Amino acid sequence: MNSPAFLEVINLRKSYRKQDNNEFVVLDKVNLTIGENEYISVIGHSGCGKSTLLKIVAGLEKATAGRVLLDGKEIRKPGAERMMVFQQYSLLPWLTVRENIRLAIDEVLKNATRAEKVSIVNEHLAMVNLTAAADKYPDELSGGMKQRVGIARALAIRPKMLLMDEPFGALDALTRGKLQRQVLDIWENHKQAVMMITHDVDEAIYMSDRIVLMTNGPSANIGEILDVPFSHPRNLSEMRNSKEYYELRNYALNFLEQNFTADD
Numbered sequence: 001m002n003s004p005a006f007l008e009v010i011n012l013r014k015s016y017r018k019q020d021n022n023e024f025v026v027l028d029k030v031n032l033t034i035g036e037n038e039y040i041s042v043i044g045h046s047g048c049g050k051s052t053l054l055k056i057v058a059g060l061e062k063a064t065a066g067r068v069l070l071d072g073k074e075i076r077k078p079g080a081e082r083m084m085v086f087q088q089y090s091l092l093p094w095l096t097v098r099e100n101i102r103l104a105i106d107e108v109l110k111n112a113t114r115a116e117k118v119s120i121v122n123e124h125l126a127m128v129n130l131t132a133a134a135d136k137y138p139d140e141l142s143g144g145m146k147q148r149v150g151i152a153r154a155l156a157i158r159p160k161m162l163l164m165d166e167p168f169g170a171l172d173a174l175t176r177g178k179l180q181r182q183v184l185d186i187w188e189n190h191k192q193a194v195m196m197i198t199h200d201v202d203e204a205i206y207m208s209d210r211i212v213l214m215t216n217g218p219s220a221n222i223g224e225i226l227d228v229p230f231s232h233p234r235n236l237s238e239m240r241n242s243k244e245y246y247e248l249r250n251y252a253l254n255f256l257e258q259n260f261t262a263d264d
């Protein structure tokens with residue numbers, strides 16, 4: 001089932017030095033590969049190190065030991081081939097929707113002509129249904145719209161890999177469902193490697209090809225990786241009517257329950 005490795009996380013360890021000078025090991029012996037067109041979700045209890053893992057892949061944090069390779073090359077710093085979408089929208093409030101997306105394109109696609117840049121902005125505004133809101137400022141947008149700008153901005157750079165840290169976590173259930181569908185539509189049409197952190201087992205099953213279940217920290221690592229047995233494009237109501245859906249859901253929930261500690 002696994003496609004050839006595009007992202008390779010090899011024996012990754014991340015620790016911090018505590019105030020008493022002892023080492024606090026967040027992640028230890030983490031091994032993971034992600035295929036070029038694969039959508040992976042990472043689930044685990046709060047504080048187990050999911051964001052730390054994502055930040056190391058993004059190049060925002062350094063591993064203490066081990067290696068992370070993208071397309072065979074070691075990741076040492078952030079790069080435009082890996083774009084990050086955060087739970088909080090991180091838009092520049094003094095720029096319009098269009099300008100927020102354009103800024104990212106100006107920074108990364110330096111050789112594109114002005115006309116090409118305008119066309120990329122328009123294409124990505126349309127992709128997330130924001131054409132009508134293009135000239136609005138972030139303050140004038142709902143949470144779901146802001147998150148769509150963040151996603152359009154990340155995709156506009158045409159990254160090889162999309163890194164998302166609970167991208168739907170701050171949204172109400174209805175908006176979350178709509179945005180999950182939209183992101184899945186985009187991904188089903190323009191496949192790329194995705195690593196998405198979520199706390200929501202249903203979201204992980206709906207969207208991803210494989211689900212990475214992390215053990216609790218300290219020294220967290222990968223407990224199990226579950227294959228999601230549904231092909232794309234996916235239909236949520238059909239999936240929810242199937243036995244496999246509930247078996248997988250229960251399996252993942254049981255895993256998380258068994259790894260529950262007093263700190264959670």
Ligand SMILES: Nc1ncnc2c1ncn2[C@@H]1O[C@H](COP(=O)(O)OP(=O)(O)OP(=O)(O)O)[C@@H](O)[C@H]1O
Pocket residue numbers: 016026044045046047048049050051052053217
């Ligand atoms: N800069 C840092 N210095 C010291 N400890 C840190 C630092 N960053 C993270 N940690 C610790 O590493 C552990 C993992 O944090 P991380 O944010 O990766 O967890 P998480 O699984 O993403 O949590 P959540 O689901 O709550 O977002 C936590 O115990 C956290 O306190």
